[in-house]
Amino acid sequence: MTLPENGGDRGPLIEAHLGLARAIARRFSNRGEPYDDLVQVASVALIRAANSFDDSRDVAFSTYATSMMIGELKHHFRDRGWQIKTPRRLQELYLELTGLVSDLTQQLGRAPTVHELAAAAQCRDEEVIAALEAGRGYRADSLDSSSMDSARFDRFTAVSGTGESFEDRAELSSHLAALPERERFILQRRFFDDQSQEEIARELGISQMQVSRLLRHGIEALRALYDVD
Amino acid sequence: MQHLQLDVAAEPSQLSLPRLLIGGVAALVELGVDLVEDLQLALDELCVSVMADDSSARQRLNIVVQWDASAIRVEVTSHGELAAPLTDGAQLTAYSQQILDALVDDHGTEERDGLRVRWMRLQKRTDPGAL
Numbered sequence: 001m002t003l004p005e006n007g008g009d010r011g012p013l014i015e016a017h018l019g020l021a022r023a024i025a026r027r028f029s030n031r032g033e034p035y036d037d038l039v040q041v042a043s044v045a046l047i048r049a050a051n052s053f054d055d056s057r058d059v060a061f062s063t064y065a066t067s068m069m070i071g072e073l074k075h076h077f078r079d080r081g082w083q084i085k086t087p088r089r090l091q092e093l094y095l096e097l098t099g100l101v102s103d104l105t106q107q108l109g110r111a112p113t114v115h116e117l118a119a120a121a122q123c124r125d126e127e128v129i130a131a132l133e134a135g136r137g138y139r140a141d142s143l144d145s146s147s148m149d150s151a152r153f154d155r156f157t158a159v160s161g162t163g164e165s166f167e168d169r170a171e172l173s174s175h176l177a178a179l180p181e182r183e184r185f186i187l188q189r190r191f192f193d194d195q196s197q198e199e200i201a202r203e204l205g206i207s208q209m210q211v212s213r214l215l216r217h218g219i220e221a222l223r224a225l226y227d228v229d
Numbered sequence: 230m231q232h233l234q235l236d237v238a239a240e241p242s243q244l245s246l247p248r249l250l251i252g253g254v255a256a257l258v259e260l261g262v263d264l265v266e267d268l269q270l271a272l273d274e275l276c277v278s279v280m281a282d283d284s285s286a287r288q289r290l291n292i293v294v295q296w297d298a299s300a301i302r303v304e305v306t307s308h309g310e311l312a313a314p315l316t317d318g319a320q321l322t323a324y325s326q327q328i329l330d331a332l333v334d335d336h337g338t339e340e341r342d343g344l345r346v347r348w349m350r351l352q353k354r355t356d357p358g359a360l
Contacts, residue, residue: 020327027274027328066331074266101262111261114252129252132262133245133269 010050017065021046024069028077038073044178044221045072076180077135093131096121102210183218190215230302232295239280239288239307247272247292254294254301258353268351271332272303275347278325279305282345304348321347 025038049065100120104112114132118125176184182204189195189203201211235250237243248269255265276290293304321329321338329336329349336349 024328027270027277062327063330066327070267070270070328070331074270111263113259113261114256114265115259117262125256126253129249129256129265132265133249133252 013061014046014050017046017050017062018043020062020066021069024066024073028073033077038076040178041072041076041180042069044180045069048072048221072180087134090127090131090134093121093123093127094135097128097131097135099205102206179218179221183214183221186211186214187218230295230297232293235292235294237290237292239276239290241277243290244273244276247276247290250292251294251301251303254296258296258298258301260301260351260353264351264354267332268301271329271336271349271351272305274325274328274332275303275305275336275349278321279307279345279347281322282307282347298353300350300352302348302350304346306344306346 021042022039025035025042028038029035045068046065049061049068053061053064055061097117100117101112104116104120108116112120114125114128118128121128176187179187186200186204189200195203204211233250233254235247237246251268251272252265255268260268272292276292279290280288289308291306291308293306295302295304320326332351333349334352336347339346339348
């Protein structure tokens with residue numbers, strides 16, 4: 001398929017690959033998350049891919065988009081909480097590892113190995129592997145309970161859309177709902193609850209840099225969704 | 230190359246066992262955790278592809294993992310009856326192809342002793358900055 005020039009209408013390109021997004025989402029659907037939610041995550045990644053794709057590089061769009069969608073789905077599952085029964089020791093180790101991966105990635109400038117994680121967590125390599133596998137069934141209740149209820153969501157979109165039409169606010173609500181849960185949560189905290197990045201980082205137990213990155217992603221995703229419209 | 234072999238029932242609920250195996254090997258090769266996860270996803274895809282090849286209700290998967298300091302190669306074969314003759318359906322579905330293209334360095338299908346063998350290979354990144 002011919003890629004439109006930069007700035008051109010990438011809608012047809014996105015539409016042509018929605019089947020790919022559904023197929024990739026299906027690959028993750030045995031992990032307890034609703035299939036439709038996964039399709040949504042993959043679709044947003046597809047839109048991002050269409051907007052950031054550099055067609056001067058020697059790589060097919062479908063290959064590039066597949067990488068983006070898989071990456072986004074992996075992050076989506078990392079951002080969830082426990083959904084299946086997992087030994088408490090592994091749950092705790094998984095949560096510890098989540099923080100350590102972030103810290104060590106910043107410290108080393110690359111993803112840490114299993115051995116490096118085990119050394120940092122003072123456990124055996126096989127315990128790290130088992131905890132990472134157990135992490136496939138993770139759901140963050142703290143994030144769920146902090147998610148926007150409809151009233152807060154309406155207030156958020158009303159404030160954000162001040163001076164704009166009901167349709168504009170409805171459009172913002174719709175686009176926000178398409179974002180991954182953690183990005184939506186962080187946008188809410190930053191722009192509705194007026195919390196600083198550092199405060200959000202403390203609440204979520206992640207670094208300020210991660211909050212900054214997720215905010216940036218969330219804003220870019222919103223922009224991409226508007227561009228597609 | 231060193232190698233390990235695992236034989237499991239071809240059921241999605243059993244795929245955590247090969248994932249743990251490949252995770253252990255990836256730890257020995259000192260892959261970054263992101264690559265470990267890529268490898269596990271690719272292994273899921275390879276196993277699902279082999280299951281789709283096989284029409285037998287009693288099918289089992291034979292998984293062979295070979296590795297050295299620089300690469301990991303995985304072969305998956307089914308013991309059951311093929312859903313189609315070996316000459317048909319050797320191509321992965323377009324979606325499986327896309328996923329494996331994105332996750333591993335190389336993959337393919339071979340016929341050996343009358344069995345269809347699907348394989349993949351991941352090369353350890355030498356770029357210290359690679360995630």
